[in-house]
Structure formats: C-alpha cells, structure tokens
Amino acid sequence: MKTAIELAKNISWSMMFADFKEITKVRLAVSVVFSSMAGYLLGAYDISLLSLALLAFGGYCMVGASNVYNQIIERDLDALMNRTKNRPIPSGRMSVNMALTIAVILTILGVVSLYFLNPKTAMFGAISIFLYTSVYTPLKTMTPLSVFVGALPGAIPFMLGWVAATDEFGIEPGTLFMIQFFWQFPHFWALAWMLDEDYKKGGFKLLPTGKKDKGTALQIIMYTIWMMVISVIPVFGITGRLQLSILAAVIIFALGAVMLFFAFKLYEKRDNISARKLMLASVTYITLIQVVYVLDKFSATFF
Structure with a gap:
C-alpha cells in the first residue's frame, strides 16, 4: 500500500x-x-x-x-x-x-x-x-x-x-540585437507558413500578406539578406569591441547563404516541406553563428 x-x-x-x-x-x-x-x-x-x-x-x-x-x-x-x-x-x-x-x-x-x-x-x-x-x-x-x-x-x-x-548599452549590444531581430522574420514566418491552417483556427494573422504566396516568400528572402549583411558588419571594425575575423565572417556569411538557399526554395515551391527546411536551417544558423562569434573572440585572445 x-x-x-x-x-x-x-x-x-x-x-x-x-x-x-x-x-x-x-x-x-x-x-x-x-x-x-x-x-x-x-x-x-x-x-x-x-x-x-x-x-x-x-x-x-x-x-x-x-x-x-x-x-x-x-x-x-x-x-x-x-x-x-x-x-x-x-x-x-x-x-x-x-x-x-x-x-x-x-x-x-x-x-x-x-x-x-x-x-x-x-x-x-x-x-x-x-x-x-x-x-x-x-x-x-x-x-x-x-x-x-x-x-x-x-x-x-x-x-x-x-x-x-x-x-x-552601445553599438555592440545594439548590433547583437539587430542580428537576432532580423533573423526572427524568416524563422517565424517559416514556422507560421507550416502552421498557417492551424493558426487560422485561432484567428491568428501572422504571415505578412496573410497568405502562403510569393509575396510572403519574397519578404522572407529580403529579411534573410538583411540578416546576412548585419551578421558580418563587425568584420569592418565599426562596432566597437564587437569584432569578427575575416575567417569568421566568411563562415557566418556561408551559413547565411545556406539559409538563403532554403528561402529561395520556399519561394520556388511554396510548400510546407520547404518551410520546414527553412525553419530548421534558421535554428541551426542562429546557434552556429553565436558559437562562431564566441570562438572567434577567444581564439583572437589566445592566439
């Protein structure tokens, strides 16, 4: 008992x-x-x-x-x-x-x-x-x-x-804020694309055009490009203590290019499978670039 x-x-x-x-x-x-x-x-x-x-x-x-x-x-x-x-x-x-x-x-x-x-x-x-x-x-x-x-x-x-x-609070945290800010649009819209039918049951209006169409896919591409640009800005030495080596910037830009590839695939196919691939690519992107930023800082410190 x-x-x-x-x-x-x-x-x-x-x-x-x-x-x-x-x-x-x-x-x-x-x-x-x-x-x-x-x-x-x-x-x-x-x-x-x-x-x-x-x-x-x-x-x-x-x-x-x-x-x-x-x-x-x-x-x-x-x-x-x-x-x-x-x-x-x-x-x-x-x-x-x-x-x-x-x-x-x-x-x-x-x-x-x-x-x-x-x-x-x-x-x-x-x-x-x-x-x-x-x-x-x-x-x-x-x-x-x-x-x-x-x-x-x-x-x-x-x-x-x-x-x-x-x-x-200055240029450095402001830059980090902008990286994650622009990243969220392709990430969240890919998720909203996948779940659009379910979201509509709850009355949620989340896709920029309200539809799973080329207009939404095009905006995803545009925000992905902005994300890529902002993510490598520290390589130019204009963001205070927040710095990137050329190698790190190349890696981050390449990771962004992978995400952009899936954004174009979504524009081409406009299906849930493509949206899921983009969403997973976005999660991988934000995780890896943060790792690259940190490793780049400490490799510069030690070497």
Whole structure:
C-alpha cells in the first residue's frame, strides 16, 4: 500500500514537472538562455560563473513567465488549435490561478536575479515581458505587424548577455540585437507558413500578406539578406569591441547563404516541406553563428 502511494506521488510530481516544462516552453527558454550566455561571453572582460548562473536562471524565469502569461491570455484560442489544445490550461490539467501564480513567481525571481547583475539587465528583461504579453500577444489576432512587435522582445536575449557583462548599452549590444531581430522574420514566418491552417483556427494573422504566396516568400528572402549583411558588419571594425575575423565572417556569411538557399526554395515551391527546411536551417544558423562569434573572440585572445 505504501509503495502504491509513493508511486502515485512520483507520477503526480512527474506530471506536474512535465506541465511546468510545457507551460514555460522549456526548449524555447533554453535557446534564449543560450543566446544570452553567448552575448555575455562576448562582452565579458572576465568571466564570472556566478554571473553566468544568475543570467541563466534569470533569463529562464523571464522567458518562462512570458510564455505562461501568453498561455493564460490565449487559453481559449489555444483550445481551438491542434498544436496547442493539449497545453496544461486548455486541457484542464492546470488552473488559470495556478498558472498566474507560476508566472508571477517567475517574474519576481527573474527580475531579482537579473538585478543582481545590474539594473539595466533587469530593465531589459522586464521590457521583454511587457512587450511580449501586453503588446505582441493581443496584436496576433489583429494584424501581421504583430510579428514585428514580437521580434523586439525576441531580439533582446543576445543583447542582454552583453549588457549583463558590461552594464553598458552601445553599438555592440545594439548590433547583437539587430542580428537576432532580423533573423526572427524568416524563422517565424517559416514556422507560421507550416502552421498557417492551424493558426487560422485561432484567428491568428501572422504571415505578412496573410497568405502562403510569393509575396510572403519574397519578404522572407529580403529579411534573410538583411540578416546576412548585419551578421558580418563587425568584420569592418565599426562596432566597437564587437569584432569578427575575416575567417569568421566568411563562415557566418556561408551559413547565411545556406539559409538563403532554403528561402529561395520556399519561394520556388511554396510548400510546407520547404518551410520546414527553412525553419530548421534558421535554428541551426542562429546557434552556429553565436558559437562562431564566441570562438572567434577567444581564439583572437589566445592566439
């Protein structure tokens, strides 16, 4: 009997933990933490493990809180879509009050953790939550321009790491912000292309032309080109301490060219398979260029 009770408790805790991961979107949150830590490594003169830990914990809390607030607001719409109807709130596994409690606790923990790094970092973290939940989320059912608004908080993490390391905002974190800002358009529109039918069930207007057509595909190509250009600007020595070697710039440009290839394929075929390939290429791109930036900095330092 005791074993059965313990087993039931373990299953309950396991389900609660699974719901926590789902409502905070653990994979998205981890990718954001990765971006912020890359930005920290680029900006730091001396690396502090405590600062990295605070940044990782605070960053996860802020992203998690944004996602929870988003799912509270959109719970009725989530219930209409196949990809979201089994989320904790619309499925009935978690109450709105419980979700709100989690969101508030994560917000407080996130702001406090980032404040221990410096007030600017906490401010940018708080701004990202406000823009994501109070501006981007309600606009998603009104206008495709919501993607532009959503790209603002989405571009903060890479920049946030630099600010956390230096307590300064200037050309360097501004450049990191612009890289991730322009990257989000081809990435998110590829995702929205794949899920367009499901998104329409919830009334979301996310594709720039409202359709899976050449106009949307052409805008994806244009933003991909802008992303490629901005990503290699530091090689010209005009972005302060944020520098790139010629080799690193060539690698990053080549990675962008791969992504551009898939963008042209989407323009040519205009199907979900091409959109999926572009989406996966975009995830690979943003991860690898951050790695290249960091490795390039430290290779220049040591060699």
